[in-house]
Amino acid sequence: MIRTPLRPLARILSARQAGQDPDEIEAELRARRHAEIQDRARRRAEGRIKWMALGFMLAFATVGLRMGAMASSQPSEPRVHASGAQIISQRADIVDRRGRVLATNLSTHALYAHPQDLVDPATAAAKLARIFPDLDAERLKRDLTGERKFVWIKKKLSPEQMQAVHDIGEPGLVFGPREMRLYPNGNLASHILGGSQFGAEGVSSAEVLGMAGVEKAFDGWLRDPANAGAPLQLSIDLTAQAAMEEVLANGMKVMNAKGATGILMEVASGEIVAMASLPDFDPNDRPKPLLKGDPSDSPLFNRAVQGQYELGSTFKIFPVAQAIDEGLINVNTMINASSPMKIGKYLIHDFHNYGRDLSVKDVIGKSSNVATVRIAQMLGPERQQRFLRDLGFFEPTPIEMTEAPTGKPIVPRRWPAVTAATVSFGHGLAASPLHLASAYATLANDGRRVRPTLVHRKEPLQGEQVLSPRAAGAARDLLRYVVTKGTARQAEVAGYQVGGKTGTADKPRPGGGYYKNRNVSTFAAMYPADKPVYVLVVTLDEPKVSVAGGGELRTAGATAAPVAAALVERLSPLLGLRPDDVKLPVIEPRPADAVRISAR
Structure with missing residues (x-):
């Protein structure tokens, strides 16, 4: 440790020899040191004051220059900036x-x-x-x-x-x-x-x-x-949407239906061109939601997305297409259609007795439940579930609507033999019409998965291959046969080669079981069948048509199919799709016109 002496020893000794007081010498040195410290502090303070003064001068100069610039500018400039900010901030x-x-x-x-x-x-x-x-x-x-x-x-x-x-x-x-x-x-x-x-x-x-x-x-x-x-640019076409709602409203009135929905989708892109649910409402004066009762009684209920229906025989094309893809059958394979068919304690019937054997072509054309079940049995429950899952029937549709998650299909928890049988012809699994449109678009798209969208895109999204193009083509031919020779003849529209499938399903009771006189009738279609451009799905809730001599018809062939035909006939020209078998008339020039032309 180095000690610093309080007083310089040499100075003290010399001061004593000279007869001086060492304390006075120390006080003098202390005063001198304090004076030097004060001088340094004063110089630092003066420097700081000078810098602060310079900073204030620059700040005032900047403010003055800015005020001068604003005073000399045109009054319209700040208004333009304010207006732009308002436009960007609005919805x-x-x-x-x-x-x-x-x-x-x-x-x-x-x-x-x-x-x-x-x-x-x-x-x-x-x-x-x-x-x-x-x-x-x-x-x-x-x-x-x-x-x-x-x-x-x-x-x-x-x-x-x-x-x-x-x-x-x-x-x-x-x-x-x-x-x-x-x-x-x-x-x-x-x-x-x-x-x-x-x-x-x-x-x-x-x-x-x-x-x-x-x-x-x-x-x-x-x-x-x-x-x-x-x-935000949507995929819907305003003209097509208006036409669909008008035709659908007329069809709903003629068929005495409680509600109706229609979906028109592009096959290549999955873009929805028109989608309607009736009854509807005015969004400028949106009604209040129902607090009790059946949600579908409210005009706010979107039947296309939120409606969960057993879609009936429209499902029969799926096990048939899958079995063709697996190499188990072809369109000419004969299937046992003997009715009734017993599975466990349950009996499965056909609407008509079609005899012992039907070709696969007639299984779809005549819509045989029994023969469809036998084809589903060839596949087995596991393969059946896998294909329906690939088509999107086990999850909500990815449509860009807040209601989409509420439209998750109702899928059986267990999948025994009787469930596999009923699901094959559209019972026991409830899904939305939009699910059905997406699945039919996949068949129309050579087996490549199509996901619906409401956003207009420049490039379509490519889905995964869930079915071979060969099997998808065979399915399209079968659907065309349904319209030309089968249960959907009222859906035929000259020049547009409509292919589709009818489906009539009894409505379930809230407490279990089914109503005997309440149906959901659906027609799912694609056209032109040889190279589909659009998929159309029409669903009517509780339709009934009176027939001569008494009685009522509720089947999809008599209710949903003719409404779909009216939609195809009305929408196609609006979208620029011309009929393929309608030739423009050749106008021959009149003699006077010929003379006038030759005179030139």
């Missing part, structure tokens, strides 16, 4: 595949009141009740004459209503600007769009949120400023 439009508007925004106003500023609250309440008949006049009067400082009156106003409120002349009635979601086509595509509602809201703005359909499924995208206001 994006929704358009169809051709860019036509399906959902957009409308500038409007909300109405609220400051009761303390009202001159005559009671009279104002009475006049407001006349302008807005849906308001409770007595409650409004209590709110405006009570102790409240703020009262919401209406969150959306029409221009006429706004003018009528202006005419009241009360200073305590205040308008707040906001945007509302507008669906200019009313009920058209209502289940697809879904609707919207206000979220967080204030007196001068309100947040618009999707509450169902694609509005909710794409809520984040529609509100994302990074999209710079670009619209």
Whole structure:
């Protein structure tokens, strides 16, 4: 350890010899050191003050230059920037595949009141009740004459209503600007769009949120400023959608059906061109959901996506196509169709007695339950389940709608021999019409899986191969035979080679068992059958057609098939699909025209 002496020893000794006091010498040195420290501190402080002064000078100079630039700029510049920010922050439009508007925004106003500023609250309440008949006049009067400082009156106003409120002349009635979601086509595509509602809201703005359909499924995208206001382009065609809803509504009326749904899908891409569910609603005035009873009684219920139906004989093509793919049968193989067929304690019947043997072609054409079960028995339950799973019948459809997860098929927990038998002809497994459309599109697409979508894409998504092109082609030929010679002859449309399958299923009772006089009738089709472009599925809920001499018809061949034919005939020209056997007439020139041409 090095010790530092308090006083320099040499100085002390020399000071004593000279007769000086060492303490005075030490005090002098201490004072000198303190003076040096103070000088250094003063110099540092002066340097800091100089730098701070320089910084303030630069800051004031910058502010001054910016103010000068703003003062000399044009007033329109900041308005342009503010307008751009507003456009980016608003909810994006929704358009169809051709860019036509399906959902957009409308500038409007909300109405609220400051009761303390009202001159005559009671009279104002009475006049407001006349302008807005849906308001409770007595409650409004209590709110405006009570102790409240703020009262919401209406969150959306029409221009006429706004003018009528202006005419009241009360200073305590205040308008707040906001945007509302507008669906200019009313009920058209209502289940697809879904609707919207206000979220967080204030007196001068309100947040618009999707509450169902694609509005909710794409809520984040529609509100994302990074999209710079670009619209969401759906795959549906507005013209085709309108035509489908019109034809379907007429068919529902003629067939006395409780409800109806129709789906038109592109085979190559899986894009849904039109999809309707009836009854429907106006998303501008979305009704409240049912709190009890059958959900399908509500117009909000989307039968195409949420409906879970046993789709009947439309399923028969699946075990037949799979058995052809496995090499177990071909279209000419003879199948035992003796009816009834007993499995355990259950008996399986055919609608008619078709005799002992049927070719596979006639099994589909005549729609034999017994023969279809025998083909399914060749496959076995495990292979049957695997193929149906590959077609998408064990999971919700990947459609871009918030309702899609609620449409998960009802699949049996156990798969004994009797379940395998009933599922082969469309009973015991309930799925949505959209599941059926996707599965038929896979058959039409040479066995490559097709997943439905509502988004218009430049490049279609390629699915996995679940069936050989050979077997898929044979299935298409069989479906064409059903329309030309089988149970779906009323679905034939000249020039379009429709191929499809009818399916009639009894509706299950809520407590178990089935109704005897309530059916779900379905027709699933593809066309043109030799090289399909579209898949069409039509489902009618509880149809019935009166026949001459009494009685009613409920089968799909008499109800869903003719409605599908009307849709093919109406939609195809709108989509540019010309009939293949209709030739344009050759117009021969008249003699006068010939003379005129030769004279030139």
